[in-house]
Amino acid sequence: MTGMAARGAVARRDGAALAGAAVAVAAVLAGGAHALALAWPWDVSIGGWLAPGQPAAWLHALSLMALVALLAHAPTASAAAWRAGGYATAWLAGTFWWLFVSMHTYGGLVAPLAVLAVLALAAFLALDYALAAALWSRWRTAGPGAQVLAFAALWTLAEWARGVLWTGFPWGAGGYAQVEALGALAPWVGVYGIGAVAAALAAAPVLLRGVARVVTVVLAALVWGVPGAGAWLAERLPDTTRPAGALPVRLLQGAIPQEQKFDVDAGVPLALRWYGEQIVRATGDPALAGGLVVAPETAIPLLPQDVDPAYWRALHAVVRTGDAAVLLGVPLGSFSEGYTNSAVAWFPGGEAADPAADPFAALTRYRYDKHHLVPFGEFIPPGFRWFTELMNIPLGDFARGVLPQPSLAWAGQRIAPNICYEDLFGEELAAGFGEAGRAPTVLVNLSNIAWFGDTVAIDQHRHISRVRALELGRPMVRATNTGATAVIDHRGRVQAELPRGERGVLDATVAARQGLTPYAWWASRAGLWPLVGVCAAVLLATRPRRDRR
Structure with a gap:
């Protein structure tokens, strides 16, 4: 019996290791998809879905959906942080990998050090998203709607932090992938606001249940799956200039x-x-x-x-x-x-x-x-x-x-x-x-x-x-x-x-x-603080109640 128990423990340990590796690979692949969504790098076109040098809003949405699914099944806050950190490191390194060219090709830095420098920068900037994911674990006991809103708010705050801390390096923010689909919102809420809407709309089909899930799936399909949906929205919002x-x-x-x-x-x-x-x-x-x-x-x-x-x-x-x-x-x-x-x-x-x-x-x-x-x-x-x-x-x-x-x-x-x-x-x-x-x-x-x-x-x-x-x-x-x-x-x-x-x-x-534009009006007077305030208000309004029993 002792031998069987030992073999069972080894099998469970190996299974856990295999599952952990699969989760890590999934996080890296999802982050890589985010990078590709910002501007498709290859000279390959697929109908109206992918075109060389163009953003792919739908791919960005699928990337975020995969991340939310990974975070929703993370057993602990630490696990959520590691998953988001891996996702963000892959996304950011895949976004500005070309820094390698300046350091190695034109700067003469040896290739291994240039690669390490890109990865180190990406991993450092990914800490903002790892922290956001760890904090989001606190909403595990909240309702599905609160989880959606909290994810969008925390993810947006992470984007904001990357854009302002240490002089700021916001290259590759998610909102840029949405310039075709949700760009009509930019005159009102800016690139970070677009990213917040995209995050909420991507998280909703994963986290909501019943009719609410069906509604958000349909809405996401219309926004990201129907060619010209972004142009249709732009034509119906007033031009403020x-x-x-x-x-x-x-x-x-x-x-x-x-x-x-x-x-x-x-x-x-x-x-x-x-x-x-x-x-x-x-x-x-x-x-x-x-x-x-x-x-x-x-x-x-x-x-x-x-x-x-x-x-x-x-x-x-x-x-x-x-x-x-x-x-x-x-x-x-x-x-x-x-x-x-x-x-x-x-x-x-x-x-x-x-x-x-x-x-x-x-x-x-x-x-x-x-x-x-x-x-x-x-x-x-x-x-x-x-x-x-x-x-x-x-x-x-x-x-x-x-x-x-x-x-x-x-x-x-x-x-x-x-x-x-x-x-x-x-x-x-x-x-x-x-x-x-x-x-x-x-x-x-x-x-x-x-x-x-x-x-x-x-x-x-x-x-x-x-x-x-x-x-x-x-x-x-x-x-x-x-x-x-x-x-x-x-x-x-x-x-x-x-x-x-x-x-x-x-x-x-x-x-x-x-x-x-509304964005020019409020950003000229208060910078990005109104956005931070809205995200903070969302987090306060949706915070889970502690069980006092």
Whole structure:
């Protein structure tokens, strides 16, 4: 009997280990599906379900449903935390795996360390979701409806925490996968609000019972299974902004290979020559009169004082007598004053300074300094200099611009630049919308995603800009080095886009907008705190009652 009992114990232990492994694999696969849902990375289309570079809202929903099922059957809070942590680590690593490219391909970091760095970042950020899942276990004794609402609230708070703690890194938030299906809600509740609705709608069929489950299954099928459902919803919600004229734009995409960008014998002279030629052509083009020429982030990869003054004098002569303004990405500053990642604007007409003494200053009539800097790229977090020294990347500690900064006033429009991943932070862009009469009418993003190669990062960033356009009710113009250089209207629709990785120019007419969306109104005044308050109120209202017997 003793031997049989021992064998039984071993069998139970092996069965438990096998079940645990199956749960871990399921969590990782579900998290991987979440990453794929943000932008399908492969050149494979499946009807209206999957398309290269496009989000798949239904896949994101199935991913969340699988997670909720795993959490609902977790025996303890600790088990729930491990399951959610594994899910989130797989999701986040699968979302920004392309950081490996910047660290290994362009930074020279050995491949194992680059892989470990990506996984470590993903695991660290996954702690927010593990904590949310552990807390949700407290609602195990609550009713099904309370469990649904509590899951959505806690998951949203985890998304918020990832977006604000440690300077914030919200890339890949779930709401971006829903830009087609639930994007019509963005002008009202923002990307985190979209994520909350998606979380609740995904959790309901798993947790509810009886008629309520049937109703939510049908609703989920309509939202995520019927092509055009998102467009149908968008047409029935009121548009809270109105037209504010038109702005001709020419967007420049230099496609300077990243490995050559800072090479003084290759990328630097190519950038000076090509962008200079395009600016000369654009400012003299009658079709662009009263328009805006936009060159991407660090289009000129040198400090102005390190460029031959004759170059600036030549551009000064053509811009001053031309008919179009120029918005150009360039680093500014000095060793003594500090450096900024900036965009400057040049106007036709009068001079701001003597071109003989300082031709670049004579050109510059407007300046925007990047506010939200990239950790490890534009500033080195305390204690991590050893890590950045392992890579051969031109890093620096840049100074932050203020928030908000004035818009660029040109041709009757108020144009608000943002640089690189600043467009991840909708609440920071909204800070410039405090007064409707002074709010931007056009948003412009200047980026260089070439650091991450020809990867899905380009597609993911496009969808991020689409959600910002929806949230704020403004067109978003994107000028990038390798893609996605595009014009996005105030409803988040891509109107025109250059082929990625190819040198070229994109001409378009941008339909400017004025007025405030509900999101722009509340986020400009209180940031994301109203969202946090709603989630906290939901948790208080649904908290399980303790048995006092």
